[in-house]
Amino acid sequence: MKLYSDYHIHSKYSKNGHCKSELEEIVKTAIDKGLKEIAVSDHGIKHFIYGTSEKNIIKARKEIDILKEKYPEINIKLGIEANLISYNGDTDITQVVVDNCDIIQVGIHFGVLFKGLWGNIRFFKLNFIGRFIKPLREYMTGINTEALIRSMDKYDIDIITHPGDKVPVDIERLAKAAERTNTALEINNSHRHLSVEEIKIASKYKVDFYIGSDAHVCEAIGEFTDSYDRIKKAGLKIDRIINLEV
Numbered sequence: 001m002k003l004y005s006d007y008h009i010h011s012k013y014s015k016n017g018h019c020k021s022e023l024e025e026i027v028k029t030a031i032d033k034g035l036k037e038i039a040v041s042d043h044g045i046k047h048f049i050y051g052t053s054e055k056n057i058i059k060a061r062k063e064i065d066i067l068k069e070k071y072p073e074i075n076i077k078l079g080i081e082a083n084l085i086s087y088n089g090d091t092d093i094t095q096v097v098v099d100n101c102d103i104i105q106v107g108i109h110f111g112v113l114f115k116g117l118w119g120n121i122r123f124f125k126l127n128f129i130g131r132f133i134k135p136l137r138e139y140m141t142g143i144n145t146e147a148l149i150r151s152m153d154k155y156d157i158d159i160i161t162h163p164g165d166k167v168p169v170d171i172e173r174l175a176k177a178a179e180r181t182n183t184a185l186e187i188n189n190s191h192r193h194l195s196v197e198e199i200k201i202a203s204k205y206k207v208d209f210y211i212g213s214d215a216h217v218c219e220a221i222g223e224f225t226d227s228y229d230r231i232k233k234a235g236l237k238i239d240r241i242i243n244l245e246v
Contacts, residue, residue, distance in 0.1 A: 005037035005243040006030065006222050007079055007103050008161060008186065008212030013060050014042045018050035019216045023063050024070075029218040031074050037243075038221070039103045040064065041079030046092035049111035051083075054096040061100040079103035081161055086115040087122065087143055089150025105186070106151055107161035108144070127167045141168040149177040157181070159210055162188035164198055175202035183207075184242065189227040190214035199234035209241045 009026055010019035023040060030038045040060065042052040052060075057080070064078050080101045082093045091106055098104075114123045122143065130137035144167045148160065160178065163169055163185055171194070178185055185202055187194045187209055194202060194209075202209075211228070215221045224244070231241065238244055 001228065001238075002034060002245060003211060003222050003224050003243060004035070004245050005039075006035055006213050006215070007039035007041060007077070007159065007210060007243070008081065008105065008188070009038060009040050009215045009221055010042050010081075011040045011060070013040075013052045013056040014050045015047075015052070016050060018043070021216075021218050023060065024067060025218055026221065027067050027071050027074060027076055029221050031071065033222040035074065035222050037075040037077065039077040039079035041081045041103065041105055043109065043111070044080055044082035044092040044097075045094065046083050046085050046113070047109055047111045048113065051092075051111070052080075054094065057096055057100050077102035079105060082106045083112045084108050084147055084151055085112055086119055087147045088115075089147055089152075089154050090115060091151050091155060093155050103158050104156065105159040105161050106148075106155070106157050108148070108166045110166055123167070130168070137168060141170055144168060145170040145173050148174060152177055152181040152183050157183050159184045159186050159212070161186045161212060162191045162193045162214070164195070165191045165193040171198045171201045172204075175205040175207050178202075178207040179205040184210050186210050186212045187227045187230060187241070188212050188214050189224050190216075190220070194230070196230050196233045199230060199236050203234065203236050203240060209236070210243050211241060
C-alpha cells in the first residue's frame with residue numbers, strides 16, 4: 001500500500017516560520033518517497049498568523065513552473081488551504097488564487113477573523129462554550145456545517161481539509177453536500193479528523209476521499225500511517241481513496 005500523491009504540504013511561503021521547507025526540498029523529498037504528484041498548499045491569505053499572501057502565491061507559481069521543468073518525473077501543483085471566513089460561506093479564495101492554484105482546498109482554522117462582530121462571537125466564543133453545553137454545541141454544529149455547505153455551493157472546491165477538527169460539524173450533512181457538489185473529504189494524517197466514526201458516516205455517500213499528510217516538515221511528506229489505521233478500522237474500501245494505491 002502506498003500513497004500516490006500528497007496535496008496537503010506546507011512550505012516556506014507560510015508566514016511566521018509555520019513551515020520552513022523550500023519548494024525544491026519538498027519536491028526532492030517527494031521523489032525520494034516515490035510520490036508521483038504533489039501540491040504545495042499553504043494557508044489562505046486571511047489566516048493572520050500563518051497565511052500566505054497573493055504576492056507569495058504568484059512567486060510560488062513561478063517557482064513551481066521552473067521546478068516542473070527541472071523534475072519531469074513528478075507532477076508538481078500549486079494548491080491552497082483556503083479559509084472559511086463567514087457563516088454565509090465566504091472564503092479567502094480570491095481571483096489571484098483561482099488564476100494561479102491548481103488545487104483549491106478549504107478548511108476551518110482559528111487563525112482567521114470571521115466577518116462581522118456576531119460572526120466572530122459565534123465562531124470563537126459560542127463554539128468554545130458549546131464544548132460544555134450540549135444544546136449550544138448542537139446549534140453550533142448546525143451553523144458550522146451550513147457555512148461549509150454554502151462555501152461548497154459558492155466556490156469550486158476540490159477538497160475540504162480535516163472536517164470536524166477545529167469546530168464540530170455534521171459529517172452526514174457535509175458528506176451529502178460533498179456528493180452533490182463533487183467535493184472530496186480529507187482524511188488528515190496530522191489531525192484526528194476524519195475520525196473512524198466520521199469515515200463510516202461519510203462513506204455512506206458517493207463522496208471521494210483523499211489522505212493529506214498536512215506536512216510542515218519534509219519528513220512528514222507522504223506519511224499516511226495514522227490515516228490508514230483509521231481507514232482500516234472504518235472498513236473503508238481502498239478504491240474510495242483517490243490517492244492511495246495497492
